[in-house]
Amino acid sequence: MEEVKIGIVGMGGRGRGWISTCGLTPNCRVTALCDVTRPLVEQGLERADDPDVRAFYDYDEMLAEGDIDAVAVIVEPKGLADLTIRALEAGKHTICEVPLCYSMEDLWRMILAVERTGLKFQLAEQVAWAPFVFAWRDMVANGELGKILFAEGQYFHGMPEHILYQDSETGRKMGREEARNNPKAVRSRYCNLGDPIMYHTHDLSPLLRALDDRVETVFCMGTRRGSYSHEEVDGSDLQVALMHTEKDTVIRLAAGFSFPTPKPAHWYHLVGTGGTVETARVGASCLGQPGKRWLADHFMATREPAEWSYTEWQPAPPEAAATGHGGTDFYPLTDFISSIIADTEPFNNIYRAAEVQGPGILAAVSAQSGQPIQVPEFRPNESRPAGSSPPE
Numbered sequence: 001m002e003e004v005k006i007g008i009v010g011m012g013g014r015g016r017g018w019i020s021t022c023g024l025t026p027n028c029r030v031t032a033l034c035d036v037t038r039p040l041v042e043q044g045l046e047r048a049d050d051p052d053v054r055a056f057y058d059y060d061e062m063l064a065e066g067d068i069d070a071v072a073v074i075v076e077p078k079g080l081a082d083l084t085i086r087a088l089e090a091g092k093h094t095i096c097e098v099p100l101c102y103s104m105e106d107l108w109r110m111i112l113a114v115e116r117t118g119l120k121f122q123l124a125e126q127v128a129w130a131p132f133v134f135a136w137r138d139m140v141a142n143g144e145l146g147k148i149l150f151a152e153g154q155y156f157h158g159m160p161e162h163i164l165y166q167d168s169e170t171g172r173k174m175g176r177e178e179a180r181n182n183p184k185a186v187r188s189r190y191c192n193l194g195d196p197i198m199y200h201t202h203d204l205s206p207l208l209r210a211l212d213d214r215v216e217t218v219f220c221m222g223t224r225r226g227s228y229s230h231e232e233v234d235g236s237d238l239q240v241a242l243m244h245t246e247k248d249t250v251i252r253l254a255a256g257f258s259f260p261t262p263k264p265a266h267w268y269h270l271v272g273t274g275g276t277v278e279t280a281r282v283g284a285s286c287l288g289q290p291g292k293r294w295l296a297d298h299f300m301a302t303r304e305p306a307e308w309s310y311t312e313w314q315p316a317p318p319e320a321a322a323t324g325h326g327g328t329d330f331y332p333l334t335d336f337i338s339s340i341i342a343d344t345e346p347f348n349n350i351y352r353a354a355e356v357q358g359p360g361i362l363a364a365v366s367a368q369s370g371q372p373i374q375v376p377e378f379r380p381n382e383s384r385p386a387g388s389s390p391p392e
């Protein structure tokens with residue numbers, strides 16, 4: 001295969017953005033768009049600007065009749081697992097948006113679907129390809145930071161009031177005032193956040209890549225159910241998880257999406273016996289601007305600015321810069337398309353995806369039970385050969 005034909009399901013803001021990302025990705029062509037909300041599919045067709053792209057309003061029809069080799073699943077978090085499994089079962093390679101899924105049952109169903117079908121699967125978590133991650137991975141591997149004792153990731157993404165509701169016919173987001181007088185207004189997915197720690201994916205994924213490690217135990221605490229900021233939001237405003245890894249590092253992850261927060265939304269930090277590194281704490285994004293570094297044996301009294309760029313750590317093609325999230329959106333899709341053409345394993349394959357998302361799901365369980373929880377082994381092993389269900 002020289003070109004991968006892709007169908008995108010979910011034409012919300014992110015799904016429409018994927019049309020542009022696919023257009024910038026080598027050997028990738030969008031041939032089908034699908035959403036149950038017709039006006040959004042029309043907006044998608046306008047963006048694609050290609051008469052050969054077919055519109056679908058029924059997902060099973062796209063899977064059966066679309067001229068597609070692969071599917072990009074870009075629907076709301078609670079629907080990602082089900083639509084991914086259906087795509088795999090229909091014989092399509094599948095790339096799925098973050099956060100993957102919200103239950104261990106769905107996580108195992110996804111693992112088994114990939115193992116059963118033998119098709120390519122990629123979690124589209126893009127921060128794992130940020131330049132600072134490659135730099136930190138090398139510093140950890142070559143011992144510059146000594147033994148890593150502590151790692152932190154934080155995702156505080158204050159939610160604006162104007163996306164709490166949406167028009168049930170057009171999908172257009174709206175605020176509380178407009179919704180009050182609008183009979184078509186329904187609560188948007190942002191009101192059903194549940195456990196924010198389950199959307200820690202963009203934090204744990206890059207940290208685990210830098211550390212080359214996996215989480216073994218999780219514990220979590222959070223604020224009460226029901227936001228202090230928005231009466232519509234049913235989940236906790238904030239949850240904080242502690243995780244212990246196989247290589248004996250303690251990770252602290254904090255997540256919250258319903259209270260006002262300054263930019264940047266993400267912050268990452270490593271503490272080793274040989275030094276510390278952290279990303280920028282001011283500015284629009286932590287990507288593409290200097291972070292801080294302190295090395296114990298370099299006569300450095302305090303943290304000093306440190307820049308980590310793509311050019312130094314891995315080549316960045318010019319088209320990557322035009323994609324979202326500081327150009328990082330380019331990489332998971334490019335890696336997925338290459339894996340199909342060259343028959344290689346995508347980086348964020350189902351096992352890595354499970355090692356990233358599983359601890360977040362179990363952290364949410366821990367926040368309710370108050371107990372630490374062991375993370376199971378997701379890769380096939382003696383007690384669970386590939387394709388068989390996990391032991392009870």
Ligand SMILES: NC(=O)c1ccc[n+]([C@@H]2O[C@H](COP(=O)([O-])OP(=O)(O)OC[C@H]3O[C@@H](n4cnc5c(N)ncnc54)[C@H](O)[C@@H]3O)[C@@H](O)[C@H]2O)c1
Pocket residue numbers: 009010011012013014015034035036037040057058059074075076077079080083097098099124125126171189325
């Ligand atoms: N990686 C990132 O940085 C990043 C950024 C933004 C969003 N996301 C993820 O992308 C996904 C989409 O986000 P969004 O803001 O566009 O969401 P959204 O709720 O605005 O849009 C989702 C769309 O999917 C459609 N849909 C759901 N089920 C369907 C089905 N069975 N068949 C056809 N259409 C269906 C809905 O009608 C809706 O239009 C979410 O999972 C989100 O977490 C990831």
